[in-house]
Amino acid sequence: MNALLFPKRLLLALSIVLATGVLPRAQATDTYKPQVGQPGKDVVWVPSPQALVDTMLDMAKVTPQDLVMDLGSGDGRTVITAAKRGVRAVGVEYNPDLVQLSRNAAAAEGVSDRATFVQADLFKTDLSQASVITMFLLPSINLQLRPTLLTLKPGTRVVSNTFHMEEWEPDETKTLGPVGCSNWCTAMLWIVPAKAQGTWRTPQGNLTITQSFQMISGTLGSTRITGKVTGDQISFTAAGSQYTGRVIGDSIQGSNWTASRIN
Ligand SMILES: C[S@@+](CC[C@H](N)C(=O)[O-])C[C@H]1O[C@@H](n2cnc3c(N)ncnc32)[C@H](O)[C@@H]1O
Structure with a gap:
């Protein structure tokens, strides 16, 4: 066989197969068909519909x-x-x-x-x-x-x-x-919720927030609050009033209220 007449890529692939008995990856994946349930490192492969x-x-x-x-x-x-x-x-x-x-x-x-x-x-x-x-x-x-x-x-x-x-x-x-x-x-x-846990100073008194993932509870002054953090948006109710705002680092910007973090 004249090596010069043989495409270089094929010649390389052939020599790898002869030397190692293993198909080079680019060749192998041309015909690679994964099987549903085949092992993976931590999870088997099952495709999402x-x-x-x-x-x-x-x-x-x-x-x-x-x-x-x-x-x-x-x-x-x-x-x-x-x-x-x-x-x-x-x-x-x-x-x-x-x-x-x-x-x-x-x-x-x-x-x-x-x-x-x-x-x-x-x-x-x-x-x-x-x-x-x-x-x-x-x-x-x-x-x-x-x-x-x-x-x-x-x-x-x-x-x-x-x-x-x-x-x-x-x-x-x-x-x-x-x-x-x-x-x-x-x-x-x-x-992913912003981190709102802590105590914040507001014109209405201190806002103390306990956060569990996206859910919040706590007090505004002496009034109990419950609410939610969705991304950087915070919303809660206190004594029937609804508060909404955006958590930006150590401050909360509401439409008509602000808060700054104390701790
Ligand atoms: C259930 S399949 C989901 C495949 C794809 N995301 C879908 O929804 O069709 C899980 C995949 O995770 C891969 N896998 C398992 N453990 C892994 C790890 N530690 N790092 C990267 N991939 C991993 C598996 O090989 C498999 O392809």
């Missing part, structure tokens, strides 16, 4: 200003769907074959510029740039991620297929009917 992927992105209200990160991105469907909506999206996937499969799929859909994939452990990945996190993992993994998710910028949306976050109740839940979705059909949305 496309209808639920669409619902998850709808619930997160993704826009082209967002950066979506799918943790454990599987065959890349959530990332590619987001990219087809004009949104930048990154898939984090431990299995290198799934990463290559996803890159090939993104290229085939013409969205490789917006849909990128990193081969990495989701627990060792910096999530701080994401404005939307999507995931289909397990309750135990969600719980391990929960402290990190709560440090993300207030207003970051987290959407999970099926699995909850224990005491951090979802801000919204949607379950699709049997038409178009038969398994894994519930999506839950959490909006």
